[in-house]
Amino acid sequence: MRRPSARRLLAGVVVLAAIGAGVGYAVYRAVSFQDPAVRVSGPAENPLWVPSLATPAIADDGTVRYDIELAPSTHDFGDGRVSPTLAYGGGSLLGPTLRLGEGASAQLAVTNRTGEITTTHWHGADVPGDDDGGPHSPIAPGETWIADFDVVQSAATLWYHPHRMGTTAEQVYAGAAGFLLIDDASVASEVLPREYGVNDIPLLLQDRDFDENGELAYELVAAGRGDQDPYLFVNGTSNPYLDVPAGLIRLRLLNGSQGRVYDIAVDGAALTMVASDGGYLATPAVLDDLELAPGERAEIVVDVPEDGVVSITDDAFGRVIELRADPDLGRSAGSLPERLATIEPLDLDGAVERSFHLEEVGDGWGINGRQMDMGRVDLDIAHGDTEVWTLTARNGIHAFHVHQVQFQVVTRNGAPPPPEESGWKDTVRVTGSDTVVIAARFDSFTSEVPYMFHCHLLDHEDLGMMGQFTVSAAAS
Ligand code: C2O
Ligand code: CU
Ligand code: CU
Numbered sequence: 001m002r003r004p005s006a007r008r009l010l011a012g013v014v015v016l017a018a019i020g021a022g023v024g025y026a027v028y029r030a031v032s033f034q035d036p037a038v039r040v041s042g043p044a045e046n047p048l049w050v051p052s053l054a055t056p057a058i059a060d061d062g063t064v065r066y067d068i069e070l071a072p073s074t075h076d077f078g079d080g081r082v083s084p085t086l087a088y089g090g091g092s093l094l095g096p097t098l099r100l101g102e103g104a105s106a107q108l109a110v111t112n113r114t115g116e117i118t119t120t121h122w123h124g125a126d127v128p129g130d131d132d133g134g135p136h137s138p139i140a141p142g143e144t145w146i147a148d149f150d151v152v153q154s155a156a157t158l159w160y161h162p163h164r165m166g167t168t169a170e171q172v173y174a175g176a177a178g179f180l181l182i183d184d185a186s187v188a189s190e191v192l193p194r195e196y197g198v199n200d201i202p203l204l205l206q207d208r209d210f211d212e213n214g215e216l217a218y219e220l221v222a223a224g225r226g227d228q229d230p231y232l233f234v235n236g237t238s239n240p241y242l243d244v245p246a247g248l249i250r251l252r253l254l255n256g257s258q259g260r261v262y263d264i265a266v267d268g269a270a271l272t273m274v275a276s277d278g279g280y281l282a283t284p285a286v287l288d289d290l291e292l293a294p295g296e297r298a299e300i301v302v303d304v305p306e307d308g309v310v311s312i313t314d315d316a317f318g319r320v321i322e323l324r325a326d327p328d329l330g331r332s333a334g335s336l337p338e339r340l341a342t343i344e345p346l347d348l349d350g351a352v353e354r355s356f357h358l359e360e361v362g363d364g365w366g367i368n369g370r371q372m373d374m375g376r377v378d379l380d381i382a383h384g385d386t387e388v389w390t391l392t393a394r395n396g397i398h399a400f401h402v403h404q405v406q407f408q409v410v411t412r413n414g415a416p417p418p419p420e421e422s423g424w425k426d427t428v429r430v431t432g433s434d435t436v437v438i439a440a441r442f443d444s445f446t447s448e449v450p451y452m453f454h455c456h457l458l459d460h461e462d463l464g465m466m467g468q469f470t471v472s473a474a475a476s
Contacts, residue, residue, distance in 0.1 A: 037207070037316035038230040044241035044322040046078065048234060050197045051178060054089060054096035063105045066098050070120070070176055071113035078238050081214035085175040086114060093236040095160070095178025097202060100151045102184040107148045112139040117164055118171060122147065122180055123295065124158035124277055124406070124426045129447030129470070132403055135165040135374060136449050152444055153406070155184040156279040157202070157252040157297045165374060169227070169258050169458035173218045175236070177204065177256045188280050188341060193250040193301070193334025201242065202252045203321065205292070206233050207260045222364060225397045226259030226459030232317040239319075246306045246325040247332030250274070252299050255292040258458045261397060261429070263315035265289040266302055272336065275299035278406030278424025280340035285419035293399035295427040295456030298420065301336055343423055346408055346439045351386040354379070358430060358455060359394035364463030365455065371464030377450050378467035382474040386441045395432035398460065402426060403451035404471070407440035427456050446471045
């Protein structure tokens with residue numbers, strides 16, 4: 001494992017812009033300690049790459065099977081930056097989009113063609129512990145690991161990525177990540193835009209940096225909020241645009257970055273959020289902006305005017321992507337229902353209460369004073385129990401993630417959660433001044449293979465800010 005470096009201590013260094021034909025970036029301000037983002041300026045230059053939909057094999061008994069390989073590759077990031085990468089499914093970066101319907105029996109087979117041990121975790125999926133793909137399910141080089149489970153949750157934007165203790169950040173940074181979409185037969189799913197790649201677009205946001213050879217410059221940063229890199233990529237594309245039909249376009253935003261929190265807004269249309277990590281909100285929420293921490297997803301809908309342009313923006317980078325109405329593509333078929341889902345607040349009567357404090361421990365990070373230990377199970381949860389967890393941090397920014405369950409945010413700093421946190425979530429932002437109370441019901445699978453709870457800032461996770469829980473049948 002590489003040690004954290006002190007590169008980020010070069011605070012306030014002013015980087016001069018490479019200004020010239022074909023260079024899509026211009027630096028507009030001094031690079032600071034935590035936020036060396038290079039503003040995206042000038043016209044959007046590159047067509048967005050949209051991951052292909054993987055084609056499953058359907059067995060006679062209806063089981064939906066996907067076979068994907070994780071293998072080394074080479075990706076052209078533009079501007080002469082051609083780098084070794086990792087990719088699922090034979091591409092040069094990221095991976096194909098997998099789709100599963102609610103109620104389906106699924107088999108997800110992952111073959112490891114890299115030279116090092118990996119795992120593949122289905123982030124946000126409610127699956128048995130030995131199918132979860134956490135650190136206890138290593139895939140040795142050359143081996144195939146198969147997760148098989150029934151899909152017990154409704155429509156949601158999930159994702160998959162490696163989860164090996166100590167190398168998660170490095171493998172994700174190299175490109176190992178993809179979308180896993182759950183479909184259902186709800187009214188919202190029927191009427192919202194749902195033509196993949198046309199009016200239903202996955203957008204995976206990652207910041208990256210490069211060395212003098214144009215190769216990815218991965219590093220683990222112990223200090224502060226971890227690695228913050230200067231260049232933004234959306235599905236691996238820099239400074240992207242996408243030609244779309246006019247009308248409602250659904251964007252499935254995923255923050256797949258190592259440590260960066262985005263502050264998303266929309267220029268040219270309203271930002272209407274329809275789903276959080278675990279599925280639809282109760283009703284669409286019109287927001288000024290939306291913070292997205294590593295691991296979090298948000299589905300938003302924007303109304304692109306005829307012949308018009310809508311930009312998705314981030315506070316640090318400026319433009320994320322430009323959506324251009326293309327008359328040849330006609331009008332989007334989707335519409336926006338007034339109600340999306342019914343979300344019953346969990347009954348907290350008699351719930352088990354626990355607290356989790358996020359802070360520096362040793363030369364890394366920990367939870368409640370302890371660093372991750374593969375041999376120690378931190379909590380055993382009784383199957384069927386509802387638990388209420390109070391999350392606090394000593395300082396900085398964290399993204400608390402729990403495997404297996406989707407939780408509800410009960411309160412943020414004593415108040416009801418804002419609309420963007422009012423639905424099902426599996427990852428939630430916790431800053432040094434926050435007290436966030438979440439609740440979950442552990443009523444699907446029991447598991448002796450531990451599930452993880454951890455900070456999704458990958459630097460923090462790899463440096464110890466993680467713990468484990470099992471779910472045991474309640475004594476009768
Ligand atoms: Cu995105 Cu423990 O995972
Ligand atoms: Cu996860
Ligand atoms: Cu953290």
